[in-house]
Amino acid sequence: DQQVKQNSPSLSVQEGRISILNCDYTNSMFDYFLWYKKYPAEGPTFLISISSIKDKNEDGRFTVFLNKSAKHLSLHIVPSQPGDSAVYFCAASGWNAGNMLTFGGGTRLMVKP
Amino acid sequence: KAGVTQTPRYLIKTRGQQVTLSCSPISGHRSVSWYQQTPGQGLQFLFEYFSETQRNKGNFPGRFSGRQFSNSRSEMNVSTLELGDSALYLCASSPDRELNYNEQFFGPGTRLTVL
Numbered sequence: 668d669q670q671v672k673q674n675s676p677s678l679s680v681q682e683g684r685i686s687i688l689n690c691d692y693t694n695s696m697f698d699y700f701l702w703y704k705k706y707p708a709e710g711p712t713f714l715i716s717i718s719s720i721k722d723k724n725e726d727g728r729f730t731v732f733l734n735k736s737a738k739h740l741s742l743h744i745v746p747s748q749p750g751d752s753a754v755y756f757c758a759a760s761g762w763n764a765g766n767m768l769t770f771g772g773g774t775r776l777m778v779k780p
Numbered sequence: 781k782a783g784v785t786q787t788p789r790y791l792i793k794t795r796g797q798q799v800t801l802s803c804s805p806i807s808g809h810r811s812v813s814w815y816q817q818t819p820g821q822g823l824q825f826l827f828e829y830f831s832e833t834q835r836n837k838g839n840f841p842g843r844f845s846g847r848q849f850s851n852s853r854s855e856m857n858v859s860t861l862e863l864g865d866s867a868l869y870l871c872a873s874s875p876d877r878e879l880n881y882n883e884q885f886f887g888p889g890t891r892l893t894v895l
Contacts, residue, residue, distance in 0.1 A: 701883060710784070710870050710886030711823075756823065766811050766874045766882055767836040770823035 670694045671759050673771035680778050686744040688774050690757035693738060697759040701768065702731060702742045704753045711756060715742070747778045782807065784873050784887035792893045798859040801890045805852050805873030811835075812854040813884060814846060817868040826869075829854055830876065858892075866894045 672691045680686045688702075698719035703711035717724040717731045717740070724731050730743045744751055754775050758768040785804045793799050805812050813836075814826040825838040829848035846856040852873075858865055868891050872884035 708888070710888050713883045713885060716883055765830070765835045766813050766828050766876070766884055767825050767838070768813075768884065769825065772822050
C-alpha cells in the first residue's frame with residue numbers, strides 16, 4: 668500500500684521552461700511534506716518543505732503547492748536549468764511520527780539545453 | 781558545517797554474514813534516521829534514534845538493528861545477511877527544533893552488496 672505516490676516516473680522539459688512535479692498521498696495523518704533531489708551515488712538533498720497549515724511555500728526557483736482536500740502536492744521549478752536534471756522525491760511525515768519520512772517512488776527530471 | 785558522513789561507502793558481504801554501518805550526523809543534530817533504498821521498494825524508513833533511544837521503527841525484520849551513542853553518532857547492524865539486503869543504506873540527521881517539522885539531511889549512503 669503506497670501512501671505517497673509519484674505517478675510520473677520521468678519528465679522532460681526544455682531549459683528555461685517550468686517543470687512541474689506531482690505527488691499524491693493517501694494518509695490523512697500526514698501534515699508535513701518535503702521535496703528532495705537525488706543524483707546517482709549521492710544521498711538525497713533537501714529542497715523545500717511545507718506544513719499542512721500552508722498551501723504554498725517558495726524558495727528561489729522552487730515553489731511547493733499543497734492541496735489538502737485533494738491530498739496532492741506539486742513542486743514547480745522556474746526557470747528550469749540543466750543542472751536540475753536529477754530524480755526528485757516527495758516525502759511526507761505525520762504529526763506523531765517523529766522524523767519518520769514516507770517517500771514516493773521518485774520522478775526523473777531531464778532538462779534539455 | 782560538515783555534512784552527514786557514512787562509513788564505509790561500499791561493502792561486499794556474503795549471505796549469512798553480518799554487517800555494521802556507521803553514521804556521523806551534522807554537529808548539533810540529535811536525531812538520526814536510517815533508510816534503505818532498493819530499485820524495487822524505493823526509499824524505506826528503517827528506524828530513528830534520538831538521544832540514544834529508538835523513537836520510531838519501520839517495518840523491517842529483527843535482523844536489522846541500530847543504536848546511537850552519546851555523541852549522536854549512530855550504527856546500524858544487519859545480521860544473517862540475505863541477497864535481498866543488497867541496497868543503498870542512507871543515514872539522515874535532523875536538528876529536531878520542533879517535533880515533527882524538521883528537514884532531514886542525508887549522507888552519501890553505504891552501498892551494500894550481498895553475494
